[in-house]
Amino acid sequence: MLISLLAVLGGSVLVMATGTSTAWAVMIFLSAGLMIALVSWVHMHLANREGLERLELEEVSESREGEALFAEGEVLPARRSREQYEKWVVPLVSVILFLMQAGGVYYLGFKLLPGFIDEIQADKSTIFMQAPAQYVALIVTALVGLILFIRGQFASEYSRIEKQRLLQPASDYVLFGAYLNFAMATMVAVSFKDQRVDVYVGGALTLLLGLMALENLLTMIFEIYRPRMAGRRARLLYQSRLVGLIAKPENLFTTAGKVLNYQFGFKVSETWGYQFLRKRVGILIGIQVILFWLSTSIVVIHPSEVGKKVNVLGGAAEAETLEPGFHVKLPWPFAEVKRYYPGQVHSFIVGLQPVGDPELPPGMKLEDLPQLPKLWSVPAGQDYDALRKSGALYFMAGSSASNATSRTENILVASVPVHYRIEKDKLETGWLRYQNPEVLLQNIAYREIVAYFLESNLAELLQTQGSGANEQVLNAIQAKADQEKLGVKILFVGLGDIRPPAESSATIRGMESKSEDKPAATGREAEILNMTMAGAVELRFANEVIARTAMNNAKVFEKAEAIWREARVKQIQDSAKVKVGLAEGQAEANKAWLEIESGPYRASPQLYRQWQYLETFQKAVANARKYVIAVGEDVEIHVDLNLQESLRQEMYNLKGADKK
Amino acid sequence: MKKTINIVIFGLLLLIFGSFMFTFQVRQDEVAFLSTGGGKPRIYNKPGLKLRLPWPFQQLYKFDQRIHLETTEYEEMTSQNRSSVVMQLYFGWKIEDPDAFFNTFEGADSEERIAEARTQLKKYVQDGGKAVVKDNVTGVGYFIPADDGPGETGARLTFAQTEKEILAESVKRIKDQGVSIEFVGIRRVGVPQKSLDEVLKSMVKEWHSEANFIKTNAVSVAFGITDKAVEAREKAIKDAQNQAVQDIDDAEKTAERNIETFKKDPELAAFLMQLKALEESVKTQTTLILDETMGPFPILRGVKPFLKFDSNGTVQPE
Numbered sequence: 001m002l003i004s005l006l007a008v009l010g011g012s013v014l015v016m017a018t019g020t021s022t023a024w025a026v027m028i029f030l031s032a033g034l035m036i037a038l039v040s041w042v043h044m045h046l047a048n049r050e051g052l053e054r055l056e057l058e059e060v061s062e063s064r065e066g067e068a069l070f071a072e073g074e075v076l077p078a079r080r081s082r083e084q085y086e087k088w089v090v091p092l093v094s095v096i097l098f099l100m101q102a103g104g105v106y107y108l109g110f111k112l113l114p115g116f117i118d119e120i121q122a123d124k125s126t127i128f129m130q131a132p133a134q135y136v137a138l139i140v141t142a143l144v145g146l147i148l149f150i151r152g153q154f155a156s157e158y159s160r161i162e163k164q165r166l167l168q169p170a171s172d173y174v175l176f177g178a179y180l181n182f183a184m185a186t187m188v189a190v191s192f193k194d195q196r197v198d199v200y201v202g203g204a205l206t207l208l209l210g211l212m213a214l215e216n217l218l219t220m221i222f223e224i225y226r227p228r229m230a231g232r233r234a235r236l237l238y239q240s241r242l243v244g245l246i247a248k249p250e251n252l253f254t255t256a257g258k259v260l261n262y263q264f265g266f267k268v269s270e271t272w273g274y275q276f277l278r279k280r281v282g283i284l285i286g287i288q289v290i291l292f293w294l295s296t297s298i299v300v301i302h303p304s305e306v307g308k309k310v311n312v313l314g315g316a317a318e319a320e321t322l323e324p325g326f327h328v329k330l331p332w333p334f335a336e337v338k339r340y341y342p343g344q345v346h347s348f349i350v351g352l353q354p355v356g357d358p359e360l361p362p363g364m365k366l367e368d369l370p371q372l373p374k375l376w377s378v379p380a381g382q383d384y385d386a387l388r389k390s391g392a393l394y395f396m397a398g399s400s401a402s403n404a405t406s407r408t409e410n411i412l413v414a415s416v417p418v419h420y421r422i423e424k425d426k427l428e429t430g431w432l433r434y435q436n437p438e439v440l441l442q443n444i445a446y447r448e449i450v451a452y453f454l455e456s457n458l459a460e461l462l463q464t465q466g467s468g469a470n471e472q473v474l475n476a477i478q479a480k481a482d483q484e485k486l487g488v489k490i491l492f493v494g495l496g497d498i499r500p501p502a503e504s505s506a507t508i509r510g511m512e513s514k515s516e517d518k519p520a521a522t523g524r525e526a527e528i529l530n531m532t533m534a535g536a537v538e539l540r541f542a543n544e545v546i547a548r549t550a551m552n553n554a555k556v557f558e559k560a561e562a563i564w565r566e567a568r569v570k571q572i573q574d575s576a577k578v579k580v581g582l583a584e585g586q587a588e589a590n591k592a593w594l595e596i597e598s599g600p601y602r603a604s605p606q607l608y609r610q611w612q613y614l615e616t617f618q619k620a621v622a623n624a625r626k627y628v629i630a631v632g633e634d635v636e637i638h639v640d641l642n643l644q645e646s647l648r649q650e651m652y653n654l655k656g657a658d659k660k
Numbered sequence: 661m662k663k664t665i666n667i668v669i670f671g672l673l674l675l676i677f678g679s680f681m682f683t684f685q686v687r688q689d690e691v692a693f694l695s696t697g698g699g700k701p702r703i704y705n706k707p708g709l710k711l712r713l714p715w716p717f718q719q720l721y722k723f724d725q726r727i728h729l730e731t732t733e734y735e736e737m738t739s740q741n742r743s744s745v746v747m748q749l750y751f752g753w754k755i756e757d758p759d760a761f762f763n764t765f766e767g768a769d770s771e772e773r774i775a776e777a778r779t780q781l782k783k784y785v786q787d788g789g790k791a792v793v794k795d796n797v798t799g800v801g802y803f804i805p806a807d808d809g810p811g812e813t814g815a816r817l818t819f820a821q822t823e824k825e826i827l828a829e830s831v832k833r834i835k836d837q838g839v840s841i842e843f844v845g846i847r848r849v850g851v852p853q854k855s856l857d858e859v860l861k862s863m864v865k866e867w868h869s870e871a872n873f874i875k876t877n878a879v880s881v882a883f884g885i886t887d888k889a890v891e892a893r894e895k896a897i898k899d900a901q902n903q904a905v906q907d908i909d910d911a912e913k914t915a916e917r918n919i920e921t922f923k924k925d926p927e928l929a930a931f932l933m934q935l936k937a938l939e940e941s942v943k944t945q946t947t948l949i950l951d952e953t954m955g956p957f958p959i960l961r962g963v964k965p966f967l968k969f970d971s972n973g974t975v976q977p978e
Contacts, residue, residue, distance in 0.1 A: 131769045135715045192680065286669055293672065310687065319688070333676060391746060391853040392734050398804040399866060409800045409851065410863050432689075432726070434752070439729040443750035446847045451819050454803045454849075458863075484752075484843065505861035509853065528865050536864045540871035547878025554882035561889035568893070569900040576904030580911035587915030594921060594929055601928045609931060616935040617955045620942045630952030630960045643947055 003151045004030070004037035004170070007177045010144035014184065017136040018129045021112050021202025022187050026180045028104035028209060032097055033173035036238050039093045040170040043236075046082040047166055053078035094220055094237045101213035108206040116199050128195045129188070137188045145181030152178050156248060169239040175247035180205075193333070208242075215242050253278045296332040301325060304343030306427060311335040321428075340431070342422040345491060348438070350445050351414040352381035352393060376534035379502040381415065388508070394501065395450060398457040410458040411533070413499050418445045418477065419492040430487020437486060444484070445493075448476040461498050462537065469495050500533040507532075681714035686722070691758040693721040703758055721762070721770045727752045727842055730778055732786045736852050737793040745799055746850045749826065751785050752842040753777075760838030777839060785844060788829030792822060800851050819846060 011027035014020075053076055119126045129137070152175030159167035187201040223237055245252060257269030257278075268274055277284075299322065301307045307322030309329055322337065329335040374380065379388075387393035394411045420441065422431050431437050452473050453461065461469075474493040481488050501508065506529050531539075601608045631637055686692045686704045693701035694710070696718050704710055712718050734748040755761045765780065767773035796802075796817050803819060817825060827844040834841060851859050922929040942948065952960045965977040 127771055130772070131715065131719075189677065189680075286666070290668060290672075310685075334679065389853070390734070391850055391856060392848075394850060394856070395848070396800050396804075396850050399863070409804060409859060411851075411856065411859055435724050435726045435728045437729075439731065440750070440752065443729070443731060443845060443847050447750075447819075447845050450846070450848050451803075454800075454819075455805055501860065503860065505857040505864060508856045508860050528861060528868060531864050531868065533860055533864055533867070536867035536871065540867050540874065543871040543875040543878075547874050550878045550882040551885075554885035557886045558889040561886075561893045565893035565896045568897045572897065572900040572904050576907045579904075579908045583908065583911040583915050587918040591918045591921045594925065594932065597932060598925050598928060601925065612931070612935055614956055616939050620939040621946075621948055621955070623944065624942050624946035624948050627947070627949045628952065628957055628960070629949065630957060632952075632961075641949070 001034070001037040001041045001170070003148065003174055004034040004177070007144055007148055007174070007181075008034045010140050010181070013140050014137055017133045017140070018188075020128055020187075020198040021108060021116055022184055022198050022205060023137070024112060025104070025108055025202055025205035025209060026184050028100070028108070029180055029205070030177050032100055032212075033170075033177050035093065035097060035100070036173050037170040039090065039238055040166055043082075043085065043090070044164075044166045046078065046085050049078040050076075050082045090237050091220070091223070094216060097238060098213055098216045098220070101209055101216060105206060105210045105213060108202065108209070113199060113202060113206065116202070120196050120199060124196065126195065128198050129191055134188050134191060138185060141181040141185035141188065145178050145185060148174050148178035148181060152176075152247070166236070168244070169236055172240070172244045172247040176243045179246065212240055212242055215240060250278075253281075293331055297329055297335075299327040299329055299337050301327060301337075301339070304341055306340045306342055306424065307337045308340065308432075309335060309337045340422065340427060342424040342427055342431075345419050345421055346438075347417055347419045348442055348445070350416040350418060350442070350449050351395065352384070352387070354415060355380055355382060376499045376538065377502050377532060381413075388503070395453050397453040397461055398455065411501055412453065412458055412461065413501055414449070414453070414495075415497040416445075416449055416473075417492070417494045418490065420488045420490050423487045423489055426485075426487030430485050433485065433487075440484065441481060441486060441488060444480045444486075445477050448473055448480060449493075449495075452476065458500065458537075461495070462500070500537040502532055502534050504530050504532045504535075506530050682711060683709055684712050684720050684722070685709050689724060689726050691723050691725050691755065693723075693758070693762050695719045695721070701762065703762075705758060719769075721773065723755055723758065723761070723770055723774065725755050725758075727754045728774075728778070730782055730785075731847060732782050732789070734848065734850075735786060737790045739793055739797050739799055739802075740795065741798045743799050744852050744855075745793060745797055745802075746852050747789055747793065748847040748849075749785055749789050749844055750847045751781070751827075751830070751844040753781050753839050754842060755838060756840040757838035760836060762838070764837045764839075780837075781834065781839065781841070784833040785826065785830045785841065788826045788833060788844075791829050792817075792825040796822070796825070800849055803849060822846065 007030045008027070011023070011030040014023040015027050017023075057076065116128070152171055155167060155171030156175055158164065159171050183201060183205075187197050190197040219237060257274065260268040260274075299307060299309070301322050301324045303324045305324060307327070308319035309322055309327070310319050311330055311334065319338075327337075329337060381387075381393075384393065393413060395414050397410045397412050399410050418441075434440055452469070456469075470493050473495060474490050477493065478490045481490065627639075627641060629637070629639065684692065684694075686707050688707045690707070692704040692710070694704065694712055695701035696713075698719070701719075701721065712720055729750065729752055732749045732751075734746055736744050736746045739745050761777070762773070765773045765776040767776050802816060803822075823844050823846055826846075827841060830841050830844060950957060952958060967975045967977060970976045
């Protein structure tokens with residue numbers, strides 16, 4: 001119990017010094033171990049008392065043969081105390097133990113570790129432990145671990161040899177505590193390189209704590225339904241099989257041997273192979289560990305990679321360049337190889353980062369999702385609201401208002417991908433001159449894109465998102481990167497995703513901008529206030545389409561009018577020409593006719609007139625309906641004529657009418 | 661065998677932990693300080709493997725001597741005309757004088773000292789930026805090239821000139837601290853969050869007005885074109901009609917001149933016109949009720965007067 005108390009003190013020092021999740025987990029395990037040691041110690045004390053009492057009873061029984069004065073159970077107080085202890089105290093302690101384990105899982109898994117994970121996600125090189133704390137932790141874990149290991153081994157062997165079953169849970173926990181301290185020591189050693197290891201080890205220990213809590217709960221439930229048989233000893237409620245397995249893994253072989261014997265029907269556990277495996281498993285694992293460690297001396301550099309090898313023990317402080325292929329180095333941690341990828345195309349996005357792929361239900365592919373249109377009026381992007389609230393979402397551009405003496409500013413949202421490649425021959429002299437060159441390149445890209453936006457205006461940026469602008473910005477970034485001797489080749493800059501803000505002036509700050517001292521806007525003012533910038537830009541573009549359509553229609557109408565005008569003018573001219581021609585022709589014809597007729601007329605006016613008269617009469621009345629009333633003078637007749645014609649004249653002369 | 665393996669593993673662990681505890685390496689781009697018992701540290705700025713005692717006997721500090729990149733906060737700064745502008749800067753710095761650096765920036769270990777240096781330098785650059793903005797920059801519009809001629813534009817600082825000014829201001833503040841600022845750049849520039857709604861309002865107003873102007877202007881021009889086309893058509897037709905009337909008048913005048921010919925034989929002309937009129941007037945749909953005295957119908961009463969040839973062979977009435 002004192003050893004367990006020492007372990008808990010060591011755990012407390014670890015928690016105070018490091019504050020890591022692993023230290024907290026170790027502390028919870030060791031506290032549980034202390035409680036078990038306490039329970040076990042009392043249990044052993046009661047069992048000893050019972051043993052002494054039994055001996056005493058046997059002695060009394062032998063001296064007074066035949067007299068059964070103390071034969072009744074009620075007169076054995078030590079035994080009764082032990083039974084009462086097992087009946088009430090042990091289950092109570094098991095419940096407290098379970099609550100402690102469950103509380104530990106909750107604290108570690110839902111309070112401590114999420115905070116650490118968030119910190120790691122924000123910054124991979126987050127420092128959880130300072131160097132002095134690491135050294136303190138190493139010393140404490142090594143010291144406590146060693147003491148626990150020695151004492152645990154002794155207690156475990158003692159309990160096995162002496163068949164002290166009440167000592168087993170506490171001895172298992174002491175050994176388990178030793179292993180926990182070694183795990184903590186390993187974690188601290190690795191943390192000199194990478195402190196994220198604390199979260200991994202802490203997570204694993206939390207999982208183990210959860211499993212132990214579950215085991216404890218199940219043991220308690222099974223205990224309720226366990227058949228009580230006189231003279232049969234039950235397994236101790238506070239003894240964990242899981243801890244026993246971890247503390248004494250050789251028990252696994254015993255159990256496995258029994259299972260195999262039963263399954264195969266003969267003593268598999270007595271065969272040479274099984275015995276060899278049982279005896280040499282430690283050596284085999286050790287050889288595996290050594291082989292694994294030696295394998296860290298082989299390095300494979302893939303195509304498009306460049307390795308930089310630094311030997312720690314060799315004293316070569318200058319990094320040696322490794323080309324693609326197999327290479328040999330000193331094993332970890334005496335040498336390390338950092339990999340760079342100058343042949344590959346790297347990329348980042350300036351401005352709003354696109355939304356990641358959504359989580360899909362099983363069996364569904366990203367391509368199966370309906371492709372939603374990316375509209376200016378629909379805000380989309382990573383951390384959009386947070387960026388909007390801070391104002392970091394927006395870039396500034398010039399305004400298209402040309403009548404101003406100095407241009408006013410416009411706001412826009414952009415998401416500009418930049419692709420680049422590290423130049424292999426400038427890796428040492430350029431890229432590696434900087435501690436964090438990616439950050440510098442991103443800053444340069446931001447600078448040049450911001451400067452380009454300020455030099456342009458929003459209308460131009462929206463309408464001329466072409467290769468010319470891309471090339472201009474690409475060249476500017478390349479020039480600046482060259483100026484800083486960064487050793488990169490800028491491959492692509494895409495200014496395609498530039499859009500006006502999706503917000504209105506009433507919503508851009510995330511709340512209604514109606515302040516109490518301002519009167520509520522009405523009419524056009526309200527329309528402007530509530531119109532989104534995307535809406536205003538879309539309205540302008542729509543009006544441009546309307547304007548172009550109106551102009552096109554007007555030009556088409558103009559052409560049609562011109563054609564109509566020309567046709568009508570020509571028609572009038574032709575008509576006039578015809579009329580003029582007719583008038584002139586008729587005049588000429590009349591003149592000619594008179595001149596022709598004048599000769600015969602002069603020769604015999606009377607005869608000519610009579611002749612012409614009759615000739616004309618004949619022709620004139622040829623087609624007329626004629627009624628000649630030739631009854632002589634002074635004769636009166638009465639004739640009724642139906643002057644109504646039922647048929648036109650032509651109908652009387654139909655072709656073929658005379659054929660019968 | 662088991663013992664050998666155990667010895668090997670133990671030896672390896674001893675070697676690993678021993679190398680960590682008793683040696684350290686100074687790389688080409690590093691500088692190291694080894695302090696014994698908290699005393700004045702010894703500087704190691706030449707690369708190689710060095711020996712040391714483990715903590716707490718000796719404390720090791722290692723610093724990266726390459727150029728470090730820092731980015732300041734996106735911070736609001738007062739401008740020359742008492743408005744404000746939000747600016748974010750980036751800068752590159754490196755340890756120039758390790759001894760001075762070590763003495764200037766406090767910390768329990770290397771990381772803490774570097775973190776302290778980063779914090780201080782960020783503050784200096786930020787302060788330098790604020791000073792330059794306060795003295796020169798009037799707002800975001802300051803960086804937007806204006807169409808107001810080269811004179812005023814020349815008086816303004818460009819992006820690059822502003823960065824140079826900020827660098828000069830920042831360098832003044834880091835004197836004798838063992839670090840040098842290599843460059844300063846403006847990462848982004850914007851308007852304060854509280855002014856965003858006003859800027860957006862003026863933008864929307866501008867774009868809305870422009871949208872209306874484009875539409876109204878186009879419709880007006882289109883109407884102009886159509887009106888002009890209609891007017892041109894009507895004028896052309898009117899002109900053509902006038903011209904036609906004129907031509908016909910001229911033609912009729914010419915015809916009138918031909919009537920002069922009729923004056924030579926007016927009776928014949930009248931007779932011929934009567935005949936023509938007769939012919940035209942009874943051409944179609946005409947019913948004539950005639951007695952035997954009209955036209956050729958007297959002949960219905962017989963061929964009178966009767967004729968006979970005289971001695972000269974001339975026809976004479978009987």
